[in-house]
Amino acid sequence: MCGIALILFYTCQVSCFYEIERKKLYKPIICGLTKATGLWYNTDWEERQMKLFEYIDFMQQPYDIFYTDSTHSPLHWHYYSEILYIIRGSIKIVCNNKEKILKQGDVCYCYPLQLHEVRKNKNETDEIKYAVIKFNIHTVHIPKAYLQKMYDYFVRRTADNDFCLVINEDKSHETIGNIISHIVAEYEKKDAMYMLAVQSGIHMLLIEIARNVEKSGIMQREKHTDISLSCYHILEYIDTHSAEPLEVQQLAEMCHMSYSNFARLFRENYGRSCKEYIKYIRLNKAQDLLLNSDYDLDYIAQETGFFDCSHFIQTYKKWRGITPKQERMQNREVL
Numbered sequence: 039m040c041g042i043a044l045i046l047f048y049t050c051q052v053s054c055f056y057e058i059e060r061k062k063l064y065k066p067i068i069c070g071l072t073k074a075t076g077l078w079y080n081t082d083w084e085e086r087q088m089k090l091f092e093y094i095d096f097m098q099q100p101y102d103i104f105y106t107d108s109t110h111s112p113l114h115w116h117y118y119s120e121i122l123y124i125i126r127g128s129i130k131i132v133c134n135n136k137e138k139i140l141k142q143g144d145v146c147y148c149y150p151l152q153l154h155e156v157r158k159n160k161n162e163t164d165e166i167k168y169a170v171i172k173f174n175i176h177t178v179h180i181p182k183a184y185l186q187k188m189y190d191y192f193v194r195r196t197a198d199n200d201f202c203l204v205i206n207e208d209k210s211h212e213t214i215g216n217i218i219s220h221i222v223a224e225y226e227k228k229d230a231m232y233m234l235a236v237q238s239g240i241h242m243l244l245i246e247i248a249r250n251v252e253k254s255g256i257m258q259r260e261k262h263t264d265i266s267l268s269c270y271h272i273l274e275y276i277d278t279h280s281a282e283p284l285e286v287q288q289l290a291e292m293c294h295m296s297y298s299n300f301a302r303l304f305r306e307n308y309g310r311s312c313k314e315y316i317k318y319i320r321l322n323k324a325q326d327l328l329l330n331s332d333y334d335l336d337y338i339a340q341e342t343g344f345f346d347c348s349h350f351i352q353t354y355k356k357w358r359g360i361t362p363k364q365e366r367m368q369n370r371e372v373l
Contacts, residue, residue, distance in 0.1 A: 092116040102172040103225040111156035118174045120148040123218045127166035130157040133202045143207030151273040191248045217243045280319045281343045286312045
C-alpha cells in the first residue's frame with residue numbers, strides 16, 4: 039500500500055520539459071500528436087534528444103480528448119493512459135515491436151510508459167475516424183477499495199504480454215462506444231461541471247473495459263517481478279524506485295543484459311541515457327512536490343533520490359535556470 043501511495047502522490051502530474059535561455063525565456067517541449075494541429079513536434083532538451091516522449095501539461099490540461107483520422111502517430115511513450123476507439127475504417131497499432139489491425143468497434147488501451155505508434159492499414163480504403171482519450175490514471179480518483187484491482191488491469195503489465203490491451207469488436211462494445219461518445223461530447227461542449235462528467239465517464243469506461251477483459255480471460259498471466267524485467271518495463275521500475283539508489287549495472291542485470299547492451303538499447307528506445315532519464319524523473323517528481331506541497335527542500339531532496347539538499351539545488355538550477363526556492367515563489371506569485 040505504501041508503494042501505491044507513493045506512485046499516486048509522485049506521478050499525479052506530468053511536468054513540462056523546458057529549454058532555458060539566458061534571458062529565462064521558457065519554451066515547453068512538445069512531442070506528440072496534438073488536437074490543434076495534428077502535427078508532431080520535436081525539440082531538444084539541454085541539447086539532448088528526447089525523441090519519443092509525448093508531452094501533455096496535465097497541470098493545465100487534465101485530459102486530451104478528440105476525434106481524429108490520423109494514420110501517422112510515430113513511435114512514442116508517455117506517462118498517461120491512452121484509449122483508442124475505432125468508429126470507422128481501420129488502423130494499425132504497433133506496440134513494443136508487435137502489431138495489430140484495429141477495426142471498427144475495436145478498443146485499444148495503451149498502458150502508461152508503453153512504447154507504441156499508429157500506422158496506416160495499407161488495405162484500408164474507407165474513411166477513417168477514431169476517438170482518442172488521454173488521461174492520467176493516477177488522478178481520476180479511483181476509490182481506494184478498487185485501487186489495487188484497477189492498477190492490476192490498467193497500470194501493471196505482464197512480463198510475457200507486452201502488447202496494448204485490445205478488445206475486439208463485439209455487440210457488447212456498443213456500451214463502450216456510447217460511453218466514449220458521451221465523454222467526447224462533454225469535453226467538446228464544456229457545459230457546467232463538464233470535467234466532473236468527463237471523470238465520471240472515464241470511470242464507467244474503465245469499468246466496462248475491465249469487465250470485458252475479465253470475461254475474455256486476457257489477464258490470467260502472472261505479473262512481472264522486480265527481479266525479472268524486460269527493457270520495456272524498466273521505466274516502470276525506475277519510476278517506482280526513483281527515490282532509492284539506482285545503478286545502471288543493477289538495472290541491466292534485472293533485464294538479463296550486459297551493461298553495454300542495456301545502455302545502447304535504452305538510448306535507442308528512449309532517446310537519452312539511463313542516467314539522464316533517472317535524473318529527469320527525480321527532477322520532475324521534485325518539481326511536483328515543490329509546486330504542490332509545503333515540504334522543505336531537505337525533505338524533497340530526500341524523497342526524490344538526491345544525495346542531499348545542496349545536490350538537489352545545484353541540479354535543479356542547472357535544469358530550470360532558477361533555484362527550487364525561486365521556482366516555488368514564482369509559482370505562488372502567479373497563483
